Amino acid sequence: MDSDQEEQQIERNAGRERIPPQETYETKVEVPDEPDKLFSFHKLWIFTGPGFLMSIAYLDPGNIEGDLQSGAVAKYKLIWVLLMAHVLGLMLQRLAARIGVVSGKHMAEIAYSYYPRIPRLILWLMVEIAIISSDMQEVIGTAISFYLLSNGNIPLWAGVLITICDTFTFLFLEKYGIRKFEAFFCTLIATMAVAFGYEFVRSKPEAGPLFTGMFLPWCEGCGTQQFLQAVSIVGSVVMPHNFYLHSALVKSRKVDRTRRAKVAEANKYFFIEAFVALFCSFIINVLVVAVFAVGFYDKTNADVRYQCYNNTNHMPEFYKKVFPNNTDPAESDIYHAGVYLGCAFGVAALYIWAVGVLACGQSSTMTGTYAGQFAMEGFIQIRLPTWKRILITRSIAIAPTLAVSYFS
Structure with a gap:
């Protein structure tokens, strides 16, 4: 029995006939049939896009908060963990991309063919829960950025509601073609790089300890707090x-999956693109770790409060009172991080930080929506319009988030 017959037998045992690959995209990017070369920048450009969209999940507000807390509790000592996590992520993303290229189906479609109904539904629910949980921190991160940009005039609960509308607006870009849609995401990544790069330059971290923490897999003097942060x-x-x-x-x-050479070529260029995208993601994450290794490590709330009142920063008065006057470790989250930057480097640093966080939240929110849409189409064979998908997932994510933001 050859592999094709084995696959058909597995699908019959699972209780359903083989399904053809779904047309996920109405129009696809044409890959020119050029003579085979070891490497071509033109071909790489054709395949560039999916990897950068994927890399946005490595730059969501949850990652940014994890980065700044890593700098706050361990300085540069856990950057090697961040590096290893990106290497592991690259290996797994490579396998995921190869599945899509070789089979013409995405992972949820393949799961539909190979799993019985109950395990398949359980897998789908697990994926949906993960997406909704991720969506919650993306929503609150976006709301915090609106709060910072408006100097508190847009309360958190209002920022949460705004995220519903602006996500619909950005998703209309898909109508202009997949390449323009990908370019928009790349613009958001560039916005993050510029925003966090500015904060990095202003912070002036030490290069020696930073590179030591990046390549030396050790955490001298670390305890439970640092271990949990690494996890x-x-x-x-x-x-x-x-x-x-x-x-x-x-x-x-x-x-052209009928030609083995073309499949191998696609796998090669998708891997190169994923490597470049995750390298950029890693650098952006390191920028955030380094900024708050300087700003928060071994600092108390009183230390930061002193900077707020004694630096010439043009900060609104209410921001200067955010950090309490006590000797507890400096509070480290996205909101307090923005206030610290404004106190240390001027109010412009606060707004630039908020723009970077806004780019994180908006981009990761949209990719989460698409991940949920693909999972639903594959696992349970239901295809919803994008706006309905947003309405469902965002409503589930917003309900608890709105309650927390309103009463906090």
Whole structure:
């Protein structure tokens, strides 16, 4: 029995006939049939896009908060964990992309063919829970950025509601073609790089300890707090629903799967693109770790409060009172991070930080929506319009988030 017959037998045992690959994209990017070369920048450009969309999951507000807390509790000592998490992520993303390229199906579609109904539904529910949980921190991160940009005039609960409308607006870009849609996401990544790069330059971290922490897999003097932070770094970087997303995104390229050489070529360029995208993601994450290793490590609330009142920063008065006058470790979250930057480097640093966080929240929110859409289409064979998908997942995510933001 050959492999094709074995696959058909597995599908019959699972209680259903083989389903053809779904047309995830109405139009696909044409891949020119050029003579085979070892490497071509033109071909790389054709395949560039899915990897950068995938890499946004490595740059969501949860990752940013994990980065700044890593700098606050361990300085540069856990950057090697961040590096290893990105390497692990690259290996797994490569496998996910290969599945999509070789089979023409994404992971959820393949699961539909190979799993019986009950395990398949359980898998789908697990993916949906992961997406909704991720969506909650993306929503609150976006709401915090609106709060900072408006100097508190847009309360958190209002920012949460705004995220519903603006996500619908950005998703209309898909109508202009997949390449323009991908370019928009890349613009958001560039916005993060510029915003966090500015904070990095202003902070002036030490290069020696930073590179030591990046390549020396050791954490001298670390305890339970640092260990838990290392675990949270891996958990925030490697997210399972992102593999479903990546395996579907690669279907946007029109690969001739009847020719083995073309499949191998697509796998090669998708891997190179994923490597470049995750390298950029890693650098952006390191920028955030370094900034708050300087700003929060071994600092108390009183230390930061002193900077707020004694630096010439033009900060609104209410921001200067955010950090309490006590000797507890400096509070480290996205909101307090923005206030610290404004106190230390001027109010412009606060607004630039908020713009970077806004780019994180908006981009990761949209990719989460697509991951959920692909999972639903594959696992249970239901295809919803994008706006309905947003309405369902965002409503579930917003209900608890809105309650927390309103009463906090």
